[in-house]
Amino acid sequence: VAQVSDDIMVLKMGETVEYGPTDQIINTPREEYTKALVSVRQIEHEEKRPKGDPVLSCEHITARYKGTGFDVLKDVNVQLFPGQTLAVVGESGSGKSTLARVITGLLPPREGRILFDGHELTPDQPSRPREDLRQLQMIYQMADVAMNPRQTVGTIIGRPLEFYFGLKGDAKRRRITELLEEIEMGKGFIDRYPAELSGGQKQRVCIARALAAKPRMIICDEVTSALDPLVADGILKLLLDLQKIENVAYLFITHDLATVRAIADSIAVMYQGRVVRYGSRSEVLSPPFDDYTDLLLSSVPEMKLGWLENVLATRKMESAGN
Structure with missing residues (x-):
């Protein structure tokens, strides 16, 4: 809205909280709710260094979907350490979610192997022992479709x-x-049904269900992308707090660089099925950048007037120079 609007109206629970020119709302908001909206994604997360042996190692993973003649993952190598968060970031179609499918055994790799706590995972999920299934959990993007609407919260978490x-x-x-x-x-929520919950509450229930298994690792697949900024912020803070308590590792799949800055200890940037940049958060987000990572970083919207015009002008100049 900072890039396209002349005026902004802030609504909460169907009522106007604040209304005024874009510059005033963005830079000098009066109401606490507006201030909270403007300041979202300013979570401070201290980057943790790897300790001990990796909980997950993807070694030379190459994969393709049945019936296609091309690889959607190409020689992917990443590691995730206990109690840390590896963010896998890239545009749609870059291979992020496909990597999650390979790790969970939904798509056996054509080449390579997955090591989990030092042992090789069976490529296909039905053949994996129950203990491996327990130790590796997943939270999905759309909480609505991840829960049975006919089951109560207690039943969902209790399974x-x-x-x-x-x-x-x-x-x-x-x-x-x-x-x-x-x-x-x-x-008080134990006997409620999913239809009685907000979007953020549904995602929290999915988090509780994953934690119920006491896993070593949780794959978080775009878990905040369907939520409004304030609710998403709350989910990120909750995940960070739970990580400190449970020492669980997260593989966090996202296209949002603001989320990456807030939660990641290490980052893998994917493009067309390959990892094009990989390392600690401080390394990956520090120059010099490869062209694709530079494009991703410059495309992250900022709550600044004129940001979009500056980005477009810079790219036009770079294009003319080439």
């Missing part, structure tokens, strides 16, 4: 508790309550 640990009755209900407290919702 992995029963499947992996055999918990039943009061013991299971106590653990469900603990998990609801961890995601900052509370036991």
